[in-house]
Amino acid sequence: MINVLIVEDDPMVAMLNSQYLSQIRGFSCVGKASSLDEAKSLLGSLKVDLVLLDIYMMGDNGLDLLSDVSATTSGTDVIMISAASDGASIGHALRHGAIDYLIKPFTFERFSQALERYRCGKALLSPEASLNQAQVDQWLGGSAGRPPVTMQSPSAAQELNAATHPEAAPSFMPQLYPDHEELPKGLTPATLQLVAEGVAENDGEWFSTRELADRIGISRISTRKYLEHLLMLKQLEARQQYQSSGRPLTQYRTPQKR
Numbered sequence: 001m002i003n004v005l006i007v008e009d010d011p012m013v014a015m016l017n018s019q020y021l022s023q024i025r026g027f028s029c030v031g032k033a034s035s036l037d038e039a040k041s042l043l044g045s046l047k048v049d050l051v052l053l054d055i056y057m058m059g060d061n062g063l064d065l066l067s068d069v070s071a072t073t074s075g076t077d078v079i080m081i082s083a084a085s086d087g088a089s090i091g092h093a094l095r096h097g098a099i100d101y102l103i104k105p106f107t108f109e110r111f112s113q114a115l116e117r118y119r120c121g122k123a124l125l126s127p128e129a130s131l132n133q134a135q136v137d138q139w140l141g142g143s144a145g146r147p148p149v150t151m152q153s154p155s156a157a158q159e160l161n162a163a164t165h166p167e168a169a170p171s172f173m174p175q176l177y178p179d180h181e182e183l184p185k186g187l188t189p190a191t192l193q194l195v196a197e198g199v200a201e202n203d204g205e206w207f208s209t210r211e212l213a214d215r216i217g218i219s220r221i222s223t224r225k226y227l228e229h230l231l232m233l234k235q236l237e238a239r240q241q242y243q244s245s246g247r248p249l250t251q252y253r254t255p256q257k258r
Contacts, residue, residue, distance in 0.1 A: 002027045002028070002049045002118075002122070003030045003047055003048050004027055004028065004029050004048070004049070004050045004052060005030060005032070005033065005039065005042055005052070006021075006029060006033070007033045007036075007039045007052065007053045007062060007065065008052070008057070008081070009034045009054065009057040011034075012196050012200055012230075012235050012254060013054075013104075013200050014032050015235070016192075016196055017081065017111075018032065020111050021052075026119055027050075027119075030048065031046055034057070034058075035057065035059075035060055036062070036064060039051070039053075040065070043069070043073060048073075049122070050078070050118060051065075051069060051076060051079070052079055052081050053079070053081065053098075054080075054081055055080065055082040055083075055089060055093075056084060062082065063092055066093060066096050066097060067096050070096055077097075077118065078097060078099065079098065079099060079114055079115075079118070080098045080101045081106075082104060083104040083197070084103075085103050099121075100114045100118070102114060104197050105190075105193045105196075106193070107193075108189050108190065108193075183229075184225075184229060187229060191222070191226065192226055192229070194216055194218070195216065195223060195226040195230070196235075199227075199236065201215075204253055204254050205253060206251040206252070207252060208249055209250065212227070227252050231252065236253065237252070238252050
Protein backbone atom coordinates (compact mmCIF):
# COMPACT_ATOMS: atom_id res chain seq x y z
CA MET A 1 0.00 0.00 0.00
CA ILE A 2 1.28 3.47 -0.91
CA ASN A 3 0.68 5.95 1.92
CA VAL A 4 -0.43 9.42 0.82
CA LEU A 5 -0.55 12.73 2.71
CA ILE A 6 -2.87 15.43 1.31
CA VAL A 7 -1.73 19.00 2.01
CA GLU A 8 -4.59 21.37 1.13
CA ASP A 9 -6.11 24.21 3.16
CA ASP A 10 -9.58 24.09 1.61
CA PRO A 11 -11.64 21.31 3.31
CA MET A 12 -13.84 20.70 0.28
CA VAL A 13 -10.92 20.33 -2.12
CA ALA A 14 -9.12 18.06 0.38
CA MET A 15 -12.25 15.91 0.59
CA LEU A 16 -12.53 15.69 -3.20
CA ASN A 17 -8.87 14.71 -3.56
CA SER A 18 -9.27 12.09 -0.84
CA GLN A 19 -12.31 10.60 -2.55
CA TYR A 20 -10.49 10.57 -5.89
CA LEU A 21 -7.62 8.75 -4.18
CA SER A 22 -9.96 6.14 -2.70
CA GLN A 23 -10.95 5.08 -6.22
CA ILE A 24 -7.39 4.00 -7.11
CA ARG A 25 -6.20 0.58 -6.00
CA GLY A 26 -3.07 0.44 -3.89
CA PHE A 27 -3.21 3.95 -2.39
CA SER A 28 -4.30 5.00 1.10
CA CYS A 29 -4.79 8.49 2.52
CA VAL A 30 -2.99 8.39 5.89
CA GLY A 31 -3.49 12.05 6.73
CA LYS A 32 -4.61 15.54 5.72
CA ALA A 33 -2.89 18.78 6.59
CA SER A 34 -4.24 22.30 6.13
CA SER A 35 -0.94 24.10 6.86
CA LEU A 36 2.77 23.53 6.35
CA ASP A 37 3.38 23.17 10.09
CA GLU A 38 0.73 20.46 10.32
CA ALA A 39 2.18 18.74 7.24
CA LYS A 40 5.69 18.75 8.74
CA SER A 41 4.34 17.27 11.96
CA LEU A 42 2.57 14.47 10.10
CA LEU A 43 5.62 13.79 7.94
CA GLY A 44 7.61 13.37 11.15
CA SER A 45 5.15 10.95 12.74
CA LEU A 46 3.73 8.95 9.81
CA LYS A 47 5.19 6.77 7.09
CA VAL A 48 4.41 8.80 3.97
CA ASP A 49 5.38 7.68 0.47
CA LEU A 50 3.66 10.43 -1.50
CA VAL A 51 2.51 13.98 -0.76
CA LEU A 52 -0.25 15.65 -2.80
CA LEU A 53 0.70 19.27 -2.27
CA ASP A 54 -1.07 22.55 -2.98
CA ILE A 55 0.91 25.77 -3.53
CA TYR A 56 -1.46 28.55 -2.47
CA MET A 57 -2.50 28.09 1.15
CA MET A 58 -3.55 30.55 3.82
CA GLY A 59 -0.29 32.21 4.91
CA ASP A 60 1.82 29.41 3.43
CA ASN A 61 3.47 28.50 0.14
CA GLY A 62 3.58 24.80 -0.67
CA LEU A 63 6.81 25.25 -2.61
CA ASP A 64 8.57 25.81 0.73
CA LEU A 65 7.46 22.37 1.92
CA LEU A 66 8.51 20.83 -1.39
CA SER A 67 12.06 22.10 -0.87
CA ASP A 68 12.08 20.73 2.70
CA VAL A 69 10.81 17.31 1.63
CA SER A 70 13.38 17.06 -1.16
CA ALA A 71 16.20 18.02 1.19
CA THR A 72 15.31 16.14 4.38
CA THR A 73 12.77 13.35 3.75
CA SER A 74 14.19 10.22 2.18
CA GLY A 75 11.77 8.08 0.20
CA THR A 76 8.92 10.60 0.07
CA ASP A 77 7.82 11.97 -3.30
CA VAL A 78 5.60 14.95 -4.13
CA ILE A 79 2.92 15.57 -6.75
CA MET A 80 1.85 19.20 -6.94
CA ILE A 81 -1.90 19.89 -7.24
CA SER A 82 -2.48 23.60 -7.62
CA ALA A 83 -4.35 26.35 -9.43
CA ALA A 84 -0.96 28.00 -10.08
CA SER A 85 -0.46 27.71 -13.83
CA ASP A 86 2.40 30.18 -14.30
CA GLY A 87 5.68 28.92 -15.70
CA ALA A 88 7.66 30.16 -12.71
CA SER A 89 5.69 28.06 -10.20
CA ILE A 90 5.65 24.97 -12.41
CA GLY A 91 9.34 25.28 -13.24
CA HIS A 92 10.25 25.78 -9.58
CA ALA A 93 8.22 22.73 -8.55
CA LEU A 94 9.77 20.46 -11.16
CA ARG A 95 13.32 21.69 -10.49
CA HIS A 96 12.90 21.09 -6.77
CA GLY A 97 11.75 17.50 -7.02
CA ALA A 98 8.03 17.36 -7.84
CA ILE A 99 7.43 14.26 -9.93
CA ASP A 100 4.22 15.57 -11.52
CA TYR A 101 2.10 18.71 -11.62
CA LEU A 102 -1.70 18.83 -11.91
CA ILE A 103 -3.43 22.13 -12.61
CA LYS A 104 -6.79 22.61 -10.89
CA PRO A 105 -9.41 21.75 -11.90
CA PHE A 106 -8.31 18.43 -13.38
CA THR A 107 -10.09 15.29 -14.53
CA PHE A 108 -10.14 12.03 -12.61
CA GLU A 109 -8.45 10.45 -15.63
CA ARG A 110 -5.47 12.80 -15.29
CA PHE A 111 -5.31 12.29 -11.50
CA SER A 112 -5.41 8.52 -11.95
CA GLN A 113 -2.74 8.71 -14.66
CA ALA A 114 -0.38 10.56 -12.32
CA LEU A 115 -0.80 8.04 -9.50
CA GLU A 116 -0.63 4.96 -11.72
CA ARG A 117 2.56 6.28 -13.27
CA TYR A 118 3.97 6.89 -9.80
CA ARG A 119 3.13 3.36 -8.69
CA CYS A 120 4.78 1.84 -11.78
CA GLY A 121 7.83 4.04 -11.32
CA LYS A 122 8.14 3.14 -7.64
CA ALA A 123 8.20 -0.54 -8.57
CA LEU A 124 10.61 -0.02 -11.47
CA LEU A 125 13.02 2.08 -9.41
CA SER A 126 13.20 -0.17 -6.36
CA PRO A 127 16.76 -0.63 -5.03
CA GLU A 128 16.79 -4.27 -6.13
CA ALA A 129 15.66 -3.55 -9.70
CA SER A 130 17.91 -3.76 -12.75
CA LEU A 131 16.46 -1.77 -15.66
CA ASN A 132 17.09 -1.88 -19.36
CA GLN A 133 16.88 1.17 -21.64
CA ALA A 134 13.33 0.40 -22.77
CA GLN A 135 12.14 0.41 -19.15
CA VAL A 136 13.91 3.70 -18.46
CA ASP A 137 12.33 5.19 -21.59
CA GLN A 138 8.91 3.93 -20.51
CA TRP A 139 9.27 5.52 -17.08
CA LEU A 140 10.32 8.81 -18.66
CA GLY A 141 7.32 8.63 -20.99
CA GLY A 142 9.33 8.45 -24.18
CA SER A 143 8.63 5.08 -25.79
CA ALA A 144 7.20 1.58 -25.41
CA GLY A 145 3.86 2.83 -26.66
CA ARG A 146 3.39 5.13 -23.69
CA PRO A 147 2.85 8.80 -24.53
CA PRO A 148 4.45 11.41 -22.31
CA VAL A 149 2.31 12.61 -19.44
CA THR A 150 1.14 16.13 -20.21
CA MET A 151 -0.34 18.76 -17.91
CA GLN A 152 -3.96 19.58 -18.57
CA SER A 153 -6.18 22.55 -17.92
CA PRO A 154 -9.99 22.43 -17.96
CA SER A 155 -11.64 22.22 -21.34
CA ALA A 156 -15.00 21.41 -22.86
CA ALA A 157 -13.44 18.31 -24.40
CA GLN A 158 -12.50 16.93 -20.97
CA GLU A 159 -15.97 17.56 -19.58
CA LEU A 160 -17.53 15.93 -22.64
CA ASN A 161 -15.25 12.90 -22.24
CA ALA A 162 -16.25 12.51 -18.60
CA ALA A 163 -19.93 12.85 -19.45
CA THR A 164 -19.90 10.40 -22.36
CA HIS A 165 -17.40 7.91 -20.88
CA PRO A 166 -18.37 7.50 -17.22
CA GLU A 167 -16.03 4.53 -16.87
CA ALA A 168 -13.12 6.98 -17.33
CA ALA A 169 -14.35 9.15 -14.48
CA PRO A 170 -15.83 6.97 -11.73
CA SER A 171 -17.88 8.25 -8.83
CA PHE A 172 -15.85 9.79 -6.03
CA MET A 173 -18.32 11.42 -3.66
CA PRO A 174 -19.27 9.82 -0.32
CA GLN A 175 -22.21 7.46 -0.33
CA LEU A 176 -25.55 9.05 0.46
CA TYR A 177 -27.28 5.78 1.25
CA PRO A 178 -25.93 2.28 1.97
CA ASP A 179 -26.69 1.07 -1.55
CA HIS A 180 -25.80 4.31 -3.32
CA GLU A 181 -22.40 4.08 -5.01
CA GLU A 182 -22.70 6.55 -7.86
CA LEU A 183 -23.36 10.23 -8.33
CA PRO A 184 -26.99 11.12 -9.02
CA LYS A 185 -28.05 10.73 -12.62
CA GLY A 186 -26.87 13.62 -14.77
CA LEU A 187 -23.90 14.57 -12.57
CA THR A 188 -20.29 13.84 -13.55
CA PRO A 189 -17.10 13.87 -11.44
CA ALA A 190 -15.34 16.26 -13.84
CA THR A 191 -18.04 18.90 -13.60
CA LEU A 192 -18.41 18.39 -9.85
CA GLN A 193 -14.69 19.08 -9.49
CA LEU A 194 -15.09 22.25 -11.58
CA VAL A 195 -17.99 23.47 -9.43
CA ALA A 196 -16.14 22.65 -6.19
CA GLU A 197 -13.09 24.59 -7.33
CA GLY A 198 -15.34 27.54 -8.20
CA VAL A 199 -16.93 27.39 -4.76
CA ALA A 200 -13.50 27.32 -3.09
CA GLU A 201 -12.52 30.54 -4.87
CA ASN A 202 -15.23 32.41 -2.93
CA ASP A 203 -13.28 32.01 0.33
CA GLY A 204 -16.41 31.44 2.41
CA GLU A 205 -18.34 34.39 0.98
CA TRP A 206 -21.99 34.07 -0.08
CA PHE A 207 -22.63 33.64 -3.81
CA SER A 208 -25.57 32.93 -6.09
CA THR A 209 -26.02 30.22 -8.71
CA ARG A 210 -25.82 32.85 -11.43
CA GLU A 211 -22.54 34.29 -10.14
CA LEU A 212 -20.87 30.89 -10.00
CA ALA A 213 -22.26 29.71 -13.34
CA ASP A 214 -20.99 32.83 -15.11
CA ARG A 215 -17.54 32.40 -13.62
CA ILE A 216 -17.00 28.70 -14.36
CA GLY A 217 -18.75 28.74 -17.74
CA ILE A 218 -21.55 26.20 -17.40
CA SER A 219 -25.33 26.69 -17.43
CA ARG A 220 -27.18 27.95 -14.37
CA ILE A 221 -29.43 24.90 -14.38
CA SER A 222 -26.46 22.54 -14.29
CA THR A 223 -24.68 24.64 -11.67
CA ARG A 224 -27.76 24.59 -9.42
CA LYS A 225 -27.92 20.77 -9.59
CA TYR A 226 -24.34 20.45 -8.40
CA LEU A 227 -24.78 23.06 -5.67
CA GLU A 228 -27.86 21.28 -4.35
CA HIS A 229 -25.92 18.00 -4.35
CA LEU A 230 -23.10 19.58 -2.33
CA LEU A 231 -25.69 21.11 -0.01
CA MET A 232 -27.19 17.66 0.60
CA LEU A 233 -23.69 16.37 1.43
CA LYS A 234 -23.35 19.23 3.97
CA GLN A 235 -20.43 20.65 2.01
CA LEU A 236 -22.39 23.90 1.56
CA GLU A 237 -24.88 25.95 3.53
CA ALA A 238 -27.63 28.06 1.97
CA ARG A 239 -29.79 31.06 2.81
CA GLN A 240 -32.71 32.90 1.20
CA GLN A 241 -32.26 36.58 0.39
CA TYR A 242 -35.60 38.30 -0.10
CA GLN A 243 -35.68 40.98 -2.77
CA SER A 244 -38.06 43.87 -3.38
CA SER A 245 -39.85 41.85 -6.07
CA GLY A 246 -39.86 38.38 -7.55
CA ARG A 247 -38.61 35.14 -6.02
CA PRO A 248 -36.17 35.08 -3.11
CA LEU A 249 -32.52 34.61 -4.11
CA THR A 250 -30.77 31.47 -2.87
CA GLN A 251 -27.16 32.00 -1.88
CA TYR A 252 -24.52 29.43 -0.92
CA ARG A 253 -21.19 29.30 0.87
CA THR A 254 -18.92 26.74 2.48
CA PRO A 255 -19.84 25.96 6.12
CA GLN A 256 -18.23 28.34 8.58
CA LYS A 257 -16.55 27.27 11.80
CA ARG A 258 -18.66 28.27 14.79
